[in-house]
Amino acid sequence: MKILIVIPAYNEELTIGSVVALAKKYGDVLVVDDGSKDKTSKIAQEVGAIVVKHEVNRGKGQALKTGFNYALHNDxxxxVCIDADGQHNPEEIPLLLKPILNDEADLVIGSRYLNGAHKNIPLYRRVGLWILNKTTVLASGVKITDSQSGFRALNRRALESLELSANGYPVESEMIHQLSEKGLRITEVPINVRYDVPKKHKKHPVSHGVGVLAKIIGLIGYKRPLLLFGTLSLLSFIASGVLGYLALKPYYAGGKVYLTQAIGAGIFAIIGIQLFIAGLTLNVLARMVRE
Ligand SMILES: Nc1nc2c(ncn2[C@@H]2O[C@H](COP(=O)(O)OP(=O)(O)O)[C@@H](O)[C@H]2O)c(=O)[nH]1
Ligand SMILES: [Mg+2]
Incomplete structure (x- = not known):
């Protein structure tokens, strides 16, 4: 078995050396330097990694794509993908390899939720991750506890099946959606994660989280339109019901109907009906496209 450890790295000179040094035990190490302005490439090379450098920063997804192509072309x-910032422990690589080597899975995700490691995650991040995990499960139908984990292992079949897009779609989610769609086997194993590293996050948590969520919801709209539009329609009907109640309450108390609330109730009812019809239509379309 030829194993390649792919490390996407963007300005990670503080940690890349130790990650490469520890990872080397388990296979060849490829660092994809994503346009770093610091000594990431130099240090990685010095501790024995193969280095491929993007001249400009292209994002983590594209960095992984470069790594996957390298693996495919070099047999x-x-x-194994592992972050360069030291949050993952390279010594846990064998845990991720095991289901692949036993041919029990095509993609193995290292999950922070299976052994309590997620308790280290700051609360506000946990809330965001909870939303992303739930929506990923809804969109892909795979039971995943840690959809955003970057510590993963893939076999060749998974590598060959992936067609990662360049549109900024979060690579962690895209990988799950594509492979589950193609019927590949996805499992999780427990891993640990550190939060005492010098540069743990490069993306702003709120804007990044909202961006990921928007993409996932878009995907639910595409793959399961009835679910998305049905939910929105239901919310409209609830709003309509509440406004209708407020409009009629004074009437039953002997006064007049509140006109503004009544109009609002009508508008929300119409929106609700429209959304429901849209959901039904798109659902039929989605099914036709699938068949
Ligand atoms: N943010 C970011 N990370 C990149 C990029 N290219 C490669 N990476 C690497 O992707 C990994 C995960 O990024 P990080 O910001 O730690 O993500 P988080 O821990 O999930 O918040 C790190 O090893 C980065 O060095 C890029 O363009 N942007
Ligand atoms: Mg990190």
């Missing part, structure tokens, strides 16, 4: 059987 690797397995790829």
């Amino acid at each position: 690797y059987d397995v790829v």
